[in-house]
Amino acid sequence: MKNPINAPGRKEQLYVGASIVALSGGLFLLFFENARFATEPQSNSLAQIMSAPALLYAAFNLLLRPSLLLTVVWRNPLPIILCLLCVCSVTWSIDPTGTARRSIILTGLTLFSYCLCIRFDASQLVRVLCYSFIAISVIGLAGALLLPGTAIHQDQHHPAIRGFFAQKNIAGRVLLLGIICGMITAVSVRRSRILAIFTVATCTLAVIASLSATALLDLLIVLAVFSMALLWRRLHRSTMIFAGLLAILVVPWAIYIAYEHVLLKLIATTGRDITLTGRTLIWAELFSQVRESSPLLGFGYEAFWTADNGGAATTRWIGLGPYVPPQAHNGLIHALTALGLVGAALCIYSTFKLIAMSAKCLSLGDDATSALGVMGVTFSAYFFVINIAENEFLTYNSIVWCLFVSLYVYTAKAITQMNREER
Numbered sequence: 001m002k003n004p005i006n007a008p009g010r011k012e013q014l015y016v017g018a019s020i021v022a023l024s025g026g027l028f029l030l031f032f033e034n035a036r037f038a039t040e041p042q043s044n045s046l047a048q049i050m051s052a053p054a055l056l057y058a059a060f061n062l063l064l065r066p067s068l069l070l071t072v073v074w075r076n077p078l079p080i081i082l083c084l085l086c087v088c089s090v091t092w093s094i095d096p097t098g099t100a101r102r103s104i105i106l107t108g109l110t111l112f113s114y115c116l117c118i119r120f121d122a123s124q125l126v127r128v129l130c131y132s133f134i135a136i137s138v139i140g141l142a143g144a145l146l147l148p149g150t151a152i153h154q155d156q157h158h159p160a161i162r163g164f165f166a167q168k169n170i171a172g173r174v175l176l177l178g179i180i181c182g183m184i185t186a187v188s189v190r191r192s193r194i195l196a197i198f199t200v201a202t203c204t205l206a207v208i209a210s211l212s213a214t215a216l217l218d219l220l221i222v223l224a225v226f227s228m229a230l231l232w233r234r235l236h237r238s239t240m241i242f243a244g245l246l247a248i249l250v251v252p253w254a255i256y257i258a259y260e261h262v263l264l265k266l267i268a269t270t271g272r273d274i275t276l277t278g279r280t281l282i283w284a285e286l287f288s289q290v291r292e293s294s295p296l297l298g299f300g301y302e303a304f305w306t307a308d309n310g311g312a313a314t315t316r317w318i319g320l321g322p323y324v325p326p327q328a329h330n331g332l333i334h335a336l337t338a339l340g341l342v343g344a345a346l347c348i349y350s351t352f353k354l355i356a357m358s359a360k361c362l363s364l365g366d367d368a369t370s371a372l373g374v375m376g377v378t379f380s381a382y383f384f385v386i387n388i389a390e391n392e393f394l395t396y397n398s399i400v401w402c403l404f405v406s407l408y409v410y411t412a413k414a415i416t417q418m419n420r421e422e423r
Contacts, residue, residue: 008119016116017132019053023109024174024399026136029150029164048105051397055105058112065118072114076412078350079114079405082394083107085339085346086301093300095307102302106396113405122372122410123189126181129403130192130199133178137206140164140171144209160211171206172215173386174399178203179219180378183226188371218385225381229374232362279329279389286328286337298340302396331387335394347393354404355380357411360418369414376411379403 008016021027028050061069073080086103093099116125140163143151153160157168165171182199185192207215290298299307305326328334335347358376361369383404386392392400 007121007124012119013124013128015053016057016120017128017135019057019112020129020132020399021135022050022052023054023397023402024132024136025050025165025170025397026140026174027164028166029162048101048397051105051109054112054402055108058108058115061115061119062111068118069111069114072118072409073111075416076114076409078346078353079110079408080107082343082346082350083110085343086394089297089300089303089339092294092297093303095300095303098306099300099303102306102396106301106394106401109396109398109402110405113402114409116402116406117409117413122375123185123368125406126185126375127189127192127195129181130178130185130195133175133181134199134202136163137175137178137202140175140206141202141209157211161206161209163206163210168210169212169214169390172210172212173218173390173392175203175206175210176215176218176222176382177400177403179207180222180226180375180382184371184375184378187230187374188368214389218382221385222378222382226374226378229362229377233370233374282325282329283333286333290336290340294340296340296342298336298338298343301338301394304337327391329389329391331391331393334391338394343394350408351380351383351393354383354408354411357415358407361411361414364418369418372410372414376407379407 031049083103083106086099086106090096090099090103120128140151140161143163144161151161151163152158153162153168160168162168162171165174179200182196182203185199186196189196204219207219289304293299298304328337332344332347336344339346354376358373358380360373362373362377363370383392383400386400392398393404395401
């Protein structure tokens with residue numbers, strides 16, 4: 001899947017790589033060391049500075065290549081429609097100023113993702129991502145040696161190495177993306193095998209050092225899906241159909257059995273909190289508030305968490321003491337809180353559409369398109385699991401959302417190309 005314009009030079013690749021490093025949050029504590037700001041960077045206005053390089057890149061491309069960028073947006077409108085819905089939510093938001101500021105940043109980063117798709121083909125972007133995640137991992141691990149008071153948790157999470165991320169779980173889930181990029185590079189770009197191995201090795205070491213149980217569990221799921229996707233590539237079409245039907249029948253039962261007879265018993269045996277550290281309490285309270293106040297359109301993009309006169313600021317979180325959560329800790333519920341049933345429906349639709357497009361690329365495409373399908377399916381598994389206990393859907397200032405949009409556009413373009421060739 002080649003770009004319609006000249007490939008970006010090294011300076012542009014370096015700038016994009018640096019933008020990704022900044023956007024990842026991996027340098028956050030180097031600039032904002034105060035713990036009051038570091039607990040949840042995505043909810044703090046100072047953290048928006050870290051997205052500035054990506055926003056400048058989007059603005060530059062919009063000025064230099066407006067027709068090309070608008071064409072890609074027109075042909076793949078769903079991500080930008082979601083952003084426009086967030087912008088429109090200013091009209092019913094309980095915090096219009098906060099909603100306006102954050103929705104504009106979200107739209108800018110979504111355009112940044114579109115720009116990546118017009119300037120890089122998928123394999124080029126994955127290589128840039130590999131270098132970026134290597135840099136993040138090395139900086140974080142070096143920080144544990146040079147600045148241990150900052151890079152190593154000094155609280156109840158000690159001795160987890162978070163690097164310069166705000167928190168170990170953020171470090172774990174972001175660096176897990178590096179492992180995914182490294183694995184994709186290993187199977188799709190033969191001349192970059194050394195880069196792939198080094199990316200997987202450094203990111204795996206950093207994920208393990210973070211001591212993030214969530215990231216390690218996600219890693220096992222990602223490895224399983226990645227392995228199955230590689231096996232799927234080798235099957236004949238008739239075998240694919242049979243395996244697909246079998247998966248539809250077996251997977252839901254496997255998930256139910258794993259949850260009912262393994263996960264719950266494991267939690268009870270280890271004495272862990274069955275409320276997932278209070279998350280289920282948060283979800284129940286959010287459902288109640290949305291149902292009573294604004295079920296169709298929600299409270300406005302991010303407004304529930306920023307308003308001084310409503311939402312989280314005036315909510316008594318039963319069972320959580322004085323703690324006021326900065327997000328819903330679930331992607332779907334966060335979208336429901338922000339944009340109501342309309343936003344939640346679009347959240348589900350866009351996620352499953354990415355899965356469907358990735359599966360089609362995996363099953364029917366040539367080698368390059370099939371490799372893109374492997375990445376799409378693997379990332380979709382990662383995205384789905386991450387959004388169970390955290391929120392990365394429609395998150396401003398997030399590299400995860402940017403990669404979601406980029407993969408959505410890449411897979412849509414690949415399917416369009418396949419349809420043209422079939423004609």
